[in-house]
Each structure stands twice: as C-alpha cells, then as structure tokens.
Amino acid sequence: MAIISIPSSPFDDQKPGTSGLRKKVTIFQQEHYLENFVQSTFNSLGDITGKTLVVGGDGRFHNEHAVQVILKMASANGFARVIVGQNGLLSTPAASVVIRKNNAFGGIILSASHNPAGPNGDFGIKYNIGNGGPAPENITSSIFSNTQTISSYLTLDEADINLNNIGTQQLGKMVVDIIDSVSDYAELMAELFDFDAISTLLADSSFNMCFDAMHAITGPYAKEILENQLGAKPGTVINGTPLTDFGGGHPDPNLTYAKELVDVMFADNAPTLGAASDGDGDRNMILGDNFFVTPSDSLAIMAANANCIPAYKNGLSGIARSMPTSQAPDRVAEKLGIECHETPTGWKFFGNLLDAERATLCGEESFGSGSNHIREKDGLWAVLYWLNILAVREQSIADIVMQHWQEYGRNYYTRHDYEAIPSDIAKQLMTELEQKLPELVGLTLADRTVKYSDNFSYLDPVDHSVSKNQGLRIGFEDGSRIIFRLSGTGTEGATLRVYIEAYESDPDMLGQNTQQALSKLINLADNLAGITTLTGRTEPTVIT
Numbered sequence: 096m097a098i099i100s101i102p103s104s105p106f107d108d109q110k111p112g113t114s115g116l117r118k119k120v121t122i123f124q125q126e127h128y129l130e131n132f133v134q135s136t137f138n139s140l141g142d143i144t145g146k147t148l149v150v151g152g153d154g155r156f157h158n159e160h161a162v163q164v165i166l167k168m169a170s171a172n173g174f175a176r177v178i179v180g181q182n183g184l185l186s187t188p189a190a191s192v193v194i195r196k197n198n199a200f201g202g203i204i205l206s207a208s209h210n211p212a213g214p215n216g217d218f219g220i221k222y223n224i225g226n227g228g229p230a231p232e233n234i235t236s237s238i239f240s241n242t243q244t245i246s247s248y249l250t251l252d253e254a255d256i257n258l259n260n261i262g263t264q265q266l267g268k269m270v271v272d273i274i275d276s277v278s279d280y281a282e283l284m285a286e287l288f289d290f291d292a293i294s295t296l297l298a299d300s301s302f303n304m305c306f307d308a309m310h311a312i313t314g315p316y317a318k319e320i321l322e323n324q325l326g327a328k329p330g331t332v333i334n335g336t337p338l339t340d341f342g343g344g345h346p347d348p349n350l351t352y353a354k355e356l357v358d359v360m361f362a363d364n365a366p367t368l369g370a371a372s373d374g375d376g377d378r379n380m381i382l383g384d385n386f387f388v389t390p391s392d393s394l395a396i397m398a399a400n401a402n403c404i405p406a407y408k409n410g411l412s413g414i415a416r417s418m419p420t421s422q423a424p425d426r427v428a429e430k431l432g433i434e435c436h437e438t439p440t441g442w443k444f445f446g447n448l449l450d451a452e453r454a455t456l457c458g459e460e461s462f463g464s465g466s467n468h469i470r471e472k473d474g475l476w477a478v479l480y481w482l483n484i485l486a487v488r489e490q491s492i493a494d495i496v497m498q499h500w501q502e503y504g505r506n507y508y509t510r511h512d513y514e515a516i517p518s519d520i521a522k523q524l525m526t527e528l529e530q531k532l533p534e535l536v537g538l539t540l541a542d543r544t545v546k547y548s549d550n551f552s553y554l555d556p557v558d559h560s561v562s563k564n565q566g567l568r569i570g571f572e573d574g575s576r577i578i579f580r581l582s583g584t585g586t587e588g589a590t591l592r593v594y595i596e597a598y599e600s601d602p603d604m605l606g607q608n609t610q611q612a613l614s615k616l617i618n619l620a621d622n623l624a625g626i627t628t629l630t631g632r633t634e635p636t637v638i639t
C-alpha cells in the first residue's frame with residue numbers, strides 16, 4: 096500500500112450551489128475533476144486524522160466509481176474509518192441518520208437529487224457536517240477557495256474494494272465498514288411514529304396506498320418499511336428497484352414528473368394515499384384520492400397535527416420554512432404560540448435552528464419537509480407522518496386539508512419555473528427587476544398595495560451570519576407575495592423560479608383553481624420582470 100500524491104490544477108467551475116456541486120456526468124468524468132473537489136473538501140475540514148466519515152449516494156450512474164475514489168482518498172488523507180452503505184447506496188436522509196448515529200465527523204453524499212441520471216445526466220457531491228446536515232456556507236466557501244488553488248491530491252495505489260460485502264475491510268490504514276443501507280433509517284422511523292396504528296390502517300381493506308419510488312433510491316427503504324414492516328399490500332411500492340439512470344425519467348415528485356402516480360391518483364377508484372419521493376429520497380409529494388397537497392400546506396398541516404405523532408405530541412419548539420415557501424405554516428405557528436423562522440432556500444439554513452432547538456419541523460415549497468430527527472429533508476418520513484395522521488384522524492386527505500383551510504384560511508400558492516434560459520438573459524432580467532424594486536413600494540398593482548420590495552437577506556439568529564441576495568421579493572399589504580430567484584441546482588443555463596402566493600379567508604372562496612385564483616398576480620409577475628419580452632417564453636416549463 097502506498098500513499099501517492101497526484102499533481103493537479105484547478106477547475107474554475109467548482110463552486111457549490113444550493114446543495115453541493117452538481118454538474119453533468121461528463122464534467123465529473125474529466126480527469127482529476129472529482130478528486131480535486133474531494134481533496135478541496137478534505138482541505139477545508141481542519142484535522143481529519145483518526146476521524147470517521149460516512150459515504151453513500153443515490154445509486155445514479157458514476158456513484159460506485161465515485162465511492163471507490165473517495166475511499167482511497169479518505170484513507171490517504173488520514174481518516175481512520177469510513178462507513179459506507181452497501182454497494183455505495185444511502186438515501187440522503189439515511190446518510191444523515193448514519194452520520195448522527197455514529198457520531199461521525201461528517202459525510203459525503205453523492206447525488207444530484209431529482210435531476211435525471213445516466214451517462215448523459217447529472218451527478219453531484221456534497222459534504223455534510225457532524226450534525227448530519229449540509230455544510231454551512233463558511234465550509235462551502237472554503238471548499239470553493241481550495242478548488243481554486245489546488246495543485247495536488249492524495250490517494251492510494253490500491254485495488255478497488257468490494258462494496259457488496261457487509262462487514263469490515265481494510266483499505267490502507269483505514270477501516271471500511273459496509274453497512275445495510277436501510278436498517279438504521281428504518282429503526283429510527285419506528286421510534287418516531289406509531290407503527291401499530293399505521294399497520295392497523297394499512298390492514299383495513301378500504302385503505303389503499305401507492306408509493307412511487309420513481310426507479311430511484313427510496314425503493315428499498317419504502318419496500319422494507321411500508322410493505323415488510325407495516326404490512327402494506329404487496330405492490331404498494333411501484334418503480335421500487337433503483338436503476339442507475341432512474342429508468343430514463345426525471346425523479347422529481349411533482350405533478351409534471353410523477354405522471355404515472357398522478358394518473359393513478361386522479362382516476363376513478365383512486366387509492367386513499369399517493370406519495371412519491373425523488374432521486375435521493377429527501378423530497379416527497381402527497382396526494383389524496385383526486386387531490387393534491389401543496390408542499391407548503393403539507394408542512395402547515397403536519398405542524399397543526401403534531402399531536403397525532405408520538406415523536407412530536409409533546410409540542411413543537413418552532414417551525415422554519417424557506418422564504419419562498421407559502422406563509423401557511425406561519426398561521427399554525429402563531430396559533431400554537433411557537434417561533435416561526437423564514438430562511439433562504441436550501442436545507443443548510445435549517446441546521447442551526449434545529450441544533451439550537453428553535454425549530455422542530457422545517458419545510459420548503461420544493462416538496463421538502465423534515466424535522467429535528469435528522470438534518471436533511473426526508474421523503475419517506477413525510478409519508479409516514481401523513482400515514483400516522485390518517486391513522487389517528489380516520490378522514491380522507493382532502494377532508495383534512497379542507498378542514499385546515501376552514502380553520503386557518505388558504506394560502507393559494509404556485510411556482511412557475513422557466514428552465515434552461517440563457518444565463519446572460521436570466522442575469523439581465525434579475526438585475527433590471529432589482530433596479531425597479533425601490534419604486535414599487537406604495538403602488539397599487541393587481542388591486543393590491545405594495546408593502547415592501549427588496550432582495551431578501553437572512554440574519555441567522557443562532558450564529559449571526561448574514562446571507563445576502565437570496566431572492567427578489569414583492570410583498571403586498573394583504574400578505575400576498577411574488578418572489579423571483581434563480582435556481583442554484585440547475586446544470587443547463589439558468590432556471591428562473593417565480594413564486595406566487597395570495598391568502599384567502601372567505602369560507603366561500605376556498606375551493607378555487609389555484610392558477611385562476613392567482614391569475615392577476617401571475618400576469619403582474621410577467622409584466623414586472625419582462626419574462627416574455629426578455630426570454631421569449633410565453634409559458635413556464637413546469638408549474639407546481
């Protein structure tokens with residue numbers, strides 16, 4: 096065994112985005128590309144000698160190769176132990192569980208989340224810290240600086256190890272523990288939820304469920320927990336075998352991409368509950384019989400029903416949501432008399448609030464929710480949460496949601512995405528819009544008065560760090576909002592996200608079609624930002 100130092104030189108495109116470094120597989124396949132990023136990560140972590148690292152990914156194309164590269168580099172850089180999911184597989188939430196359970200120093204997660212996979216698809220890598228959550232900005236910035244000056248990396252002159260063999264192996268001076276990818280995660284879920292009540296519900300012949308794993312990582316987790324442990328009918332989990340190209344699909348659980356599930360749930364005799372998760376298992380979509388639950392509403396309803404769930408029935412310390420997420424959860428927090436936090440987009444901003452016990456539940460409009468049980472969002476956890484609510488309340492999903500609106504009012508909400516816009520046009524659009532913002536305050540637009548319009552900046556109440564430029568906001572006196580931001584996870588040109596929200600409390604106006612209810616604000620957003628004029632797009636690529 097020999098540790099070798101390989102000379103290398105910087106790539107100029109290794110700045111981590113909303114969730115680590117995401118690029119086309121072909122970019123990652125360039126000689127030294129992955130290695131540079133891994134070495135830069137290790138270089139930003141201080142003394143790692145003797146420490147434990149967790150490694151796993153969503154199983155997409157390039158996953159196993161990347162695991163082998165990381166293992167050799169971890170050994171050469173002095174880690175004492177690496178814990179790896181069998182065959183290099185760990186869902187993102189499971190990786191967070193394993194980091195926390197083993198008090199590991201940190202972990203490397205290989206995933207491009209919901210982005211398509213395969214040789215022409217995307218790949219990604221991110222570092223999580225010892226609390227199990229995504230590295231905060233001071234670490235990601237340091238990784239980026241290291242990528243700009245790197246001149247060599249350390250690795251081992253060794254053969255690959257067998258990632259299929261559960262148990263302990265030696266790699267140089269380092270121990271590699273290959274673990275079952277599912278069991279630690281499944282064990283934690285059984286501690287949080289009332290598995291007996293959920294089993295009783297699933298055994299009821301009138302209750303049917305369909306879980307779409309979208310050919311991605313959640314399949315084995317969902318089959319083990321839902322079918323094997325909770326007794327859901329065989330076949331409840333569809334597309335449950337993870338494929339390296341996710342079956343050629345786009346494993347993003349939303350109304351556009353989870354079409355197979357949506358067709359099942361909006362047909363006659365649809366199941367009681369439909370759910371889907373994304374490529375790496377941290378997102379979720381919840382559907383009832385012919386009914387879609389908006390992720391922001393899902394978070395609000397989970398919070399309002401925390402008393403149904405063993406792990407949360409003693410009360411929530413607070414709720415945190417990303418800025419573009421609708422304000423529905425705020426109303427629940429207010430009623431419960433607990434803190435409510437508004438953070439920038441990206442799960443990394445929830446870590447401090449969870450660690451400081453200032454939030455118990457967190458969520459984003461982008462089909463993500465989670466809690467203090469780990470430091471990532473968690474797709475299957477959200478599904479179990481809903482199952483537990485259904486087991487206690489014995490009502491349909493639509494009834495639960497509509498009852499929630501009756502009590503709290505409804506935050507009509509939509510997100511319009513314009514994908515693959517030329518980056519210079521997207522920048523121009525945002526710059527010109529930002530210049531206009533100061534003049535908007537006090538104007539009446541779309542029958543509403545503008546209360547504030549700014550570029551969102553976040554002051555972390557725990558470590559007092561400031562994150563600027565987190566999205567352009569136009570807020571109205573009646574609580575409605577239009578928000579514009581550019582995606583930090585895309586790999587082709589720029590993606591413009593426009594988030595639109597309006598609150599309605601009139602009991603007779605709660606059942607409108609969302610796009611119609613928001614149509615004036617949608618037109619206003621287009622006019623203000625000049626979307627059609629600048630991009631030539633007359634409609635969004637994806638509406639959620």
Ligand code: G1P
Nearest residue numbers: 113114441442459461582583584
């Ligand atoms: C998107 C979502 C964001 C989520 C992130 C990672 O980021 O909008 O809420 O945290 O993916 O799953 P974006 O592409 O908008 O930067």
Ligand code: ZN
Nearest residue numbers: 208209375377
């Ligand atoms: Zn994901």
